[in-house]
Amino acid sequence: MSATASITDGTEAFGAPLDVACYRATPHGMGAVAVVELVGDVSAALEALCGKDVEVGGLRMRRFGPIDDGLVARLAPERAQLMPHGGTRIVERLAEWLSAHGANWIDDPLAMRAEIDPAEMFPEAGDRVEALALATLARAASPAAVRPLLAQTDRWRRHGDAPLTGDDAARSVRLMRLVDPARVVLVGRPNAGKSTLSNALLGAEASIVSPAEGTTRDAVGARIDLAGLVVEWFDLPGLRDTSDLIEREAIDLARRLIRDADFVVALAAPGVAWPEIGREPDLRVGAKCDLGSVEGADLSVSAHTGAGLKELRAHIRERLVPQADLACERPWLFDPRLT
Ligand SMILES: Nc1nc2c(ncn2[C@@H]2O[C@H](COP(=O)(O)OP(=O)(O)OP(=O)(O)O)[C@@H](O)[C@H]2O)c(=O)[nH]1
Numbered sequence: 228m229s230a231t232a233s234i235t236d237g238t239e240a241f242g243a244p245l246d247v248a249c250y251r252a253t254p255h256g257m258g259a260v261a262v263v264e265l266v267g268d269v270s271a272a273l274e275a276l277c278g279k280d281v282e283v284g285g286l287r288m289r290r291f292g293p294i295d296d297g298l299v300a301r302l303a304p305e306r307a308q309l310m311p312h313g314g315t316r317i318v319e320r321l322a323e324w325l326s327a328h329g330a331n332w333i334d335d336p337l338a339m340r341a342e343i344d345p346a347e348m349f350p351e352a353g354d355r356v357e358a359l360a361l362a363t364l365a366r367a368a369s370p371a372a373v374r375p376l377l378a379q380t381d382r383w384r385r386h387g388d389a390p391l392t393g394d395d396a397a398r399s400v401r402l403m404r405l406v407d408p409a410r411v412v413l414v415g416r417p418n419a420g421k422s423t424l425s426n427a428l429l430g431a432e433a434s435i436v437s438p439a440e441g442t443t444r445d446a447v448g449a450r451i452d453l454a455g456l457v458v459e460w461f462d463l464p465g466l467r468d469t470s471d472l473i474e475r476e477a478i479d480l481a482r483r484l485i486r487d488a489d490f491v492v493a494l495a496a497p498g499v500a501w502p503e504i505g506r507e508p509d510l511r512v513g514a515k516c517d518l519g520s521v522e523g524a525d526l527s528v529s530a531h532t533g534a535g536l537k538e539l540r541a542h543i544r545e546r547l548v549p550q551a552d553l554a555c556e557r558p559w560l561f562d563p564r565l566t
């Protein structure tokens with residue numbers, strides 16, 4: 228072998244192209260271990276990369292070509308997981324190696340995962356309901372999703388083949404907010420205290436706060452955990468008539484967000500009236516209660532002292548996903564494939 232041929236990074240292709248699709252199953256960034264999933268003619272891919280196949284059900288230590296050592300889990304005839312060290316560069320090099328050998332490296336793991344049958348993705352699941360529940364759990368946004376999803380196998384088993392009712396369907400839609408976060412918008416006139424309240428709920432300074440009216444120009448969105456329920460929270464610009472073109476566009480966008488929201492919170496404060504939003508809000512909150520009360524408020528809060536914040540979180544959570552839904556013993560239609 229010539230000197231140049233021996234100094235290689237091993238990414239040159241040889242032999243028949245690999246007939247596998249692969250993707251990174253763990254998030255980008257550093258971690259102790261990364262998981263790269265292979266789907267397709269896995270035996271050929273493992274022989275090419277590691278020099279040896281792994282039997283179905285096996286978990287083996289292998290060398291990944293010139294790149295790294297790690298574990299290989301053979302989950303099914305057509306599915307395996309490579310677990311190298313979690314450095315970003317190691318996964319990039321594996322992706323380069325696999326691509327150079329004809330594998331189809333997929334950058335969007337969610338699209339890829341949707342293609343895989345949940346029963347194959349979660350071979351440890353006892354039945355189809357549990358496999359679907361585990362697949363849903365893997366993408367659920369809220370910590371509060373865990374218990375009800377894990378309870379579904381029992382609930383569906385006890386329910387048997389009996390038909391689902393309209394109430395079951397309505398409850399299922401509400402429970403889906405544990406998986407796909409509801410969109411909650413906070414609406415008020417300029418200076419009502421929207422950004423201060425949003426930051427207090429988020430526990431971080433996502434929006435600029437100032438006594439100047441019209442401080443928030445663009446809707447600021449963030450995921451906020453409301454006592455176990457994660458929502459997509461939008462701090463909107465203050466609604467008012469304005470000749471400022473940019474502010475007007477931002478207010479138009481805010482009105483569209485209000486129209487599409489799952490839950491609208493209107494905010495007023497001492498000296499700042501309720502906004503006109505073209506629909507009845509789901510909740511009226513009086514802000515800056517350390518300065519005084521607001522007529523017509525369902526709840527009062529002060530972002531400065533923290534008064535009422537716990538009640539506000541609990542109230543929105545209960546309205547979006549009531550405790551009674553969580554406690555209900557009837558099945559939750561959390562995946563359309565259950566019918
Ligand atoms: N005393 C008191 N002042 C508050 C409270 N919340 C906000 N403020 C003050 O009210 C002013 C406006 O607050 P912002 O949060 O910027 O109000 P906003 O509704 O986001 O305003 P725009 O973005 O301009 O629409 C700031 O000076 C805040 O410090 C509160 O709970 N108590």
Ligand SMILES: [Mg+2]
Nearest residue numbers: 421422442443
């Ligand atoms: Mg603001």
